[in-house]
Amino acid sequence: MSTVPHRTMTTVLTLVVPGALLGSTLAVAAAWSDQLPDPVASHFGSEGPTGYSSLAGLLWPTVAVSALVAVGSWVLAFFWGRAALVRRVAAGTAVGVSAVMATIVIGILDAQRGLTDAADTGDIAVVTVVALVVGALAATLAAVAMPGDPHQPAGQAVPDDAPRLALGAGETATWVAVAASRAMLVGGWAAAAFVLVVSVLTQKWSLALASLALVVVVLATARFTVVVDRRGFTVRSALGWPRVVVPLDEVLRAEVVQVAAVSEFGGWGYRVGRGGRVGIVLRSGEALQVERTGERSLVVTVHDAATAAALLNTLAARSRVL
Amino acid sequence: MLLRIDPTSPEPLFVQLAGQVRAAVARGEVTVGERLPGARELAASLDINLHTVLRAYQDLRDEGLIELRRGRGAVVTAIPADNAELHAAIDALVRVARSLGITPQTTTALVKEAFR
Numbered sequence: 001m002s003t004v005p006h007r008t009m010t011t012v013l014t015l016v017v018p019g020a021l022l023g024s025t026l027a028v029a030a031a032w033s034d035q036l037p038d039p040v041a042s043h044f045g046s047e048g049p050t051g052y053s054s055l056a057g058l059l060w061p062t063v064a065v066s067a068l069v070a071v072g073s074w075v076l077a078f079f080w081g082r083a084a085l086v087r088r089v090a091a092g093t094a095v096g097v098s099a100v101m102a103t104i105v106i107g108i109l110d111a112q113r114g115l116t117d118a119a120d121t122g123d124i125a126v127v128t129v130v131a132l133v134v135g136a137l138a139a140t141l142a143a144v145a146m147p148g149d150p151h152q153p154a155g156q157a158v159p160d161d162a163p164r165l166a167l168g169a170g171e172t173a174t175w176v177a178v179a180a181s182r183a184m185l186v187g188g189w190a191a192a193a194f195v196l197v198v199s200v201l202t203q204k205w206s207l208a209l210a211s212l213a214l215v216v217v218v219l220a221t222a223r224f225t226v227v228v229d230r231r232g233f234t235v236r237s238a239l240g241w242p243r244v245v246v247p248l249d250e251v252l253r254a255e256v257v258q259v260a261a262v263s264e265f266g267g268w269g270y271r272v273g274r275g276g277r278v279g280i281v282l283r284s285g286e287a288l289q290v291e292r293t294g295e296r297s298l299v300v301t302v303h304d305a306a307t308a309a310a311l312l313n314t315l316a317a318r319s320r321v322l
Numbered sequence: 323m324l325l326r327i328d329p330t331s332p333e334p335l336f337v338q339l340a341g342q343v344r345a346a347v348a349r350g351e352v353t354v355g356e357r358l359p360g361a362r363e364l365a366a367s368l369d370i371n372l373h374t375v376l377r378a379y380q381d382l383r384d385e386g387l388i389e390l391r392r393g394r395g396a397v398v399t400a401i402p403a404d405n406a407e408l409h410a411a412i413d414a415l416v417r418v419a420r421s422l423g424i425t426p427q428t429t430t431a432l433v434k435e436a437f438r
Contacts, residue, residue: 170330174367176323176359225359229367304351307324 002295004081006147013091013142014074018098022063025102029059032109041108041118049121062105066098080276083296085244088143089272096139103131152293153249158317162253165310167318175228175311179235179302181268181282188218221269224280226288226302228312233290235280235300242270244280246298251316252291254309259287259299273299288312323351327368335370339378347387347398348409358388358396 004010033055042058043051077090107127112118167173192214199207219239227234233246233254259265261284265273273279279299281287288305290298290312302308323346327338346352358364361379365372379396382388389399419429 167326168328171326171328172368173324173326174359174364176325176364176367178356227359227367230369231367311324 004078005149005294006081006087007078009146010077010081010087010090011074013146014070014077014094017142018066018070018094021095021098021102022066025105026059026063028106029055029109032113035113036109037112037115037118039118040112041121044108044121044124048123049119052118058109059105062101066101069097070094076272076276080272082276082294083272083278083298084146084148085270085278086272086276088146091146092139092143095142096135099138100131100135103134104128107131149294149296151247151250154252154293154316154320156252157320158251158313159253162255162313163306163310164317165307165314167311167314172230173311173315174230175304175308177226177302177304177308178223179226179280179282179300180223184222184268184282185218188214188222192218222282224282224300226300226308228308228315230315232315233298233312235298237270244278244298246290246292248316248319250293251312252293254288254290254312254316256305256309257287257289257299258285259301260284261301325364325368327370329370335374336377336381339368339370339375340381343378343382344387347401352398354398354401356398357394358398360395 036055039052039054040058041049041051042053043049073090073094077087081087081090104127107130108121108124111124111127112121115121165173192211195207195214196211199205199211216239220237220242223238225234225236225238227236230248231245232248233251234243236243259279259281261268261281264277265271265279265281268281268283271279271281273281277297277299279287280301281299282301285301286303286305287299287301288308290300292298323343325339325342325346327335327342329335331338343352343358352358358379359367361375362372365375368375379388379390382396383390386400387398388396390396415429415433419426
């Protein structure tokens with residue numbers, strides 16, 4: 001069994017970077033401590049501050065939550081990060097969460113500098129928006145900075161007991177199917193339409209952006225095209241991204257499995273399951289599982305998975321001979 | 323939906339492809355309202371010419387099996403009548419041909435002859 005790849009980068013992105021962000025936040029808070037009111041405002045409503053605490057009482061829960069998320073992400077990527085997706089999700093989560101927390105803390109403390117009574121703190125709506133944007137950017141950067149998987153051609157033949165399809169020597173074949181979640185599609189479209197209607201009625205155009213964001217999320221997560229052909233195994237969302245390609249020479253074997261969405265993957269969507277297995281899980285039940293080199297495996301819930309598995313094994317076996 | 327073609331067969335590729343789509347629809351692998359793969363995508367997937375796929379799709383449209391819409395691609399519009407009986411007859415034909423040692427080529431030639 002080979003070691004999980006890119007463990008140094010995993011440690012840098014899930015522990016060192018979040019640690020530096022949180023450390024700097026604490027340093028800034030310490031430097032500002034004599035300019036801040038005591039207690040400081042820690043919770044906010046639409047009318048201004050609604051809750052107060054000591055400076056330490058504001059900082060520690062924030063640091064604790066971010067540290068917990070970072071350590072959890074490190075464990076996930078360090079022990080189960082064989083697939084690039086797992087490492088990227090871990091790096092993005094760790095850096096994103098700590099960046100959001102750091103920005104919020106620094107933002108709300110900055111708004112209180114020089115005040116004697118924290119009740120006079122102004123509007124912090126901008127802080128929330130800035131924190132979310134900073135968090136999204138930081139998470140994206142971390143995910144991009146995490147190296148992907150190198151091409152790892154298989155060294156062994158496709159096992160004889162893996163299902164095959166009778167394909168003539170001159171024949172080529174393609175298997176195409178759609179994996180979709182009706183519940184996610186209907187729910188997603190309904191939510192997007194509802195938000196859009198509310199946006200028009202209230203004339204709050206920022207809500208229209210939220211509606212657009214929902215549409216993008218639905219297109220990226222609820223409907224995938226699954227293809228088995230001479231190029232390998234391809235799964236592509238309706239949006240075009242995310243997209244997963246397993247070239248034929250990285251296919252060890254394909255087979256039909258039964259998947260339980262909640263207990264094995266913790267829900268539905270493009271997910272990381274138990275043991276670092278990557279899944280495009282849109283329902284429970286019949287699924288195609290592709291064992292890939294580098295001890296990775298990919299699961300996609302589709303109907304007629306038996307035909308897909310047989311064709312993929314056959315094409316993979318054929319590509320080894322050539 | 324499984325689509326297989328044999329470039330070494332004397333039968334033109336667009337005829338083979340149209341036949342494969344027809345069979346997939348008949349087997350219920352694609353249903354009314356479902357979209358077929360885009361012509362460009364399918365051509366790349368099967369490593370055949372785009373015009374071969376378009377020709378096959380046009381034939382299927384002329385038969386009324388699919389509709390071609392700009393921007394939406396090929397959508398299945400009709401399902402042929404239940405042809406379980408036909409499938410049973412084909413199974414029987416194949417069984418008899420095998421038991422008599424008649425090759426698939428000869429058998430299909432005889433079937434084609436019978437249609438004239």
